[in-house]
Each structure stands twice: as C-alpha cells, then as structure tokens.
Amino acid sequence: MRKSGTRIMVAALAAVTVMTAAPAATAAASAGDTALDGVWQTDGYSTIITVQGDRLRYFDTTAISCLPGVMSARRQGAPGSFVADDGSRQMTIKLRGREWARLRYVGAVGEIGLRRLPALPTRCSVKAPAADPVTVFDVFWTTFAENYPFFATKGVD
Numbered sequence: 001m002r003k004s005g006t007r008i009m010v011a012a013l014a015a016v017t018v019m020t021a022a023p024a025a026t027a028a029a030s031a032g033d034t035a036l037d038g039v040w041q042t043d044g045y046s047t048i049i050t051v052q053g054d055r056l057r058y059f060d061t062t063a064i065s066c067l068p069g070v071m072s073a074r075r076q077g078a079p080g081s082f083v084a085d086d087g088s089r090q091m092t093i094k095l096r097g098r099e100w101a102r103l104r105y106v107g108a109v110g111e112i113g114l115r116r117l118p119a120l121p122t123r124c125s126v127k128a129p130a131a132d133p134v135t136v137f138d139v140f141w142t143t144f145a146e147n148y149p150f151f152a153t154k155g156v157d
Contacts, residue, residue: 036080036093039120040101043113045147049103050120051093056082059124062142066124 040049047069048059058069073082073091080093090106093114101114129135145151 035095035098036101039117040093040114041117042103043115048117048120048124049114059120060143061121061124062139062146064123064142065129065139066121066126067129067139 036051037053038051040051041047042049046061048061048066050057050059054075056073056075058071060067060069071084071089073084073089075081076083076090078092080095082091082093083089084091091103092106093101093103095101099116101116103112103114104110129139150156
C-alpha cells in the first residue's frame with residue numbers, strides 16, 4: 001500500500017509541475033515573440049520590416065520615399081515564424097541580441113541580417129505618396145541610383 005501511495009503522490013506532483021510549468025513556457029514563448037516587435041532595417045536594398053503583434057509588414061524605402069512593400073505576413077506556429085498573407089512564403093526571424101536579428105525564408109539558402117531601428121522613418125507615415133509623374137519618376141530613379149551597382153561600369157549618366 002505504501003508503494004502505491006508513493007506512486008500516486010509522485011504522479012500527482014508531476015502533474016501539478018507540468019500544469020504550472022506550461023503557462024510559464026507559453027509566457028516565455030510569447031515574451032520571445034514580443035521581443036521581435038519593432039522596426040527592423042534589412043542589410044541591403046533599404047527594406048524596412050515592422051513587426052507588431054501578429055503582423056509583419058514590409059516597406060521599400062529610398063532617401064526620398066517609403067512605400068508599403070508587396071508582402072505582409074502573420075505569425076503562425078513557433079515563435080518568430082510568419083506566413084505571407086497570400087500563403088506564398090514562410091519565414092522565421094531569430095533574435096541575435098536585442099538590436100540584431102536574422103530573417104530566413106523557408107527553403108532559402110541564406111539569411112538576411114536585420115538591425116533594429118528606433119522608429120519608422122517619418123516619410124513612412126505618409127498615407128498616400130504623391131502620384132504625379134515627376135514624383136513617380138524621382139522615386140523610380142532614386143531606387144535605381146541607390147540599388148543598381150553598374151551605372152559607372154555601363155557609362156550611365
């Protein structure tokens with residue numbers, strides 16, 4: 001009888017431990033996920049990514065513009081996991097300290113470095129960018145000037 005009573009006590013204690021540890025583990029996972037919340041600048045191409053709650057949004061930026069990117073995503077599954085709204089891509093973001101992270105598209109070979117920014121640039125708060133021909137051309141040209149490396153090689157002025 002003593003052995004059976006001891007086994008019941010051990011089993012009950014194990015069950016209580018698991019039940020009390022589960023919310024802590026969930027809270028830790030949630031805390032890890034909220035640590036990603038903020039504004040992130042990618043290495044190269046001046047892309048900015050914001051993470052807020054369960055949403056991830058892209059912005060394409062230049063020195064003179066900030067346009068909503070072509071992709072947004074929602075959190076799904078493990079901490080740091082996101083799925084594009086159209087289901088076309090899955091990605092994960094892993095923190096590398098408080099100010100740095102790495103983004104990896106599922107199935108991709110490499111990773112994209114992310115650096116935390118204090119806030120979205122002011123130019124990103126404009127609701128609708130101007131659509132007049134001169135502004136559209138200026139944004140187009142600035143995008144090429146900042147991202148295309150072969151103007152000098154090709155003799156483009």
